Amino acid sequence: MKILCVGRNYVEHVRELNNQVPAEPVIFSKPDSALLLKNKPFFIPDFAEEFHHEVELVVRISRLGKNIAAQFAHRYYDEVALGVDFTARDLQAKLKSKGLPWEKSKAFDGSAVLSKFISKDKFATMQDVNFRLDINGETRQKGNTNQMIFSIDELIAHVSQYFTLKIGDFIYTGTPAGVGPVKIGDRLQGYLEEDKMFDFLIK
DSSP: OEEEEEEEHHHHHHHHOOOOOSSEEEEEEGGGGGOOTTTTBBBBOOOOEEEOOEEEEEEEOOSSSSSSOOOGGGGGGEEEEEEEEEEHHHHHHHHHHHOOOOOHHSSSEEEEEEEOEEEESSSOOOTTEEEEEEEETEEEEEGGGGGGGOHHHHHHHHHHHHOOBBBEEEEOOOOOOOOOOOOOOOEEEETTEEEEEEEBBOO
8 A cells, every 4th residue: 555645736836835837736754653643633843843734535446547547546446535634844944945856755654644534426527626624623735636736536547557556555636735744733624515524633
């Protein structure tokens, strides 16, 4: 099982971090030790000062595939979830300023929150799915898959050029605008449409 993540896939998020809109998907990965499941709390590590939430739609691969054409990509997943890509933002900025890889700021233990999964058949189309993140009852991030720069099918096609996709692999498809820091005591609740997908605390 591998976790592939997509950066800069919503224009407003790209702008809020003063990045350039990419010409092709920005891909990075996380190890399986990054997974945080079953609404377990996120414990803030001590190696950085500022940890940001990034809520994302997640797809789980259901078929073995390589060099998948975009028009067939929908056949390679049948369930979706909601996740949070936690980012040590100050550490990331420091690493990027030195031209160094920034996995330490993205792939640390517990940095990939993952909710329960639901069938994609629940949605009329995967091109128009609303999702949001509430913190302490206030909506901080909200997005719709129609705002993606690269659609789910385009992402599957792209990453399968480089990595053989196996059953059980996860793809985090990018975050909308509104990312920001979390603090001890915060309660994070994530929704796909009106289905509550996760509910956990920051400790």
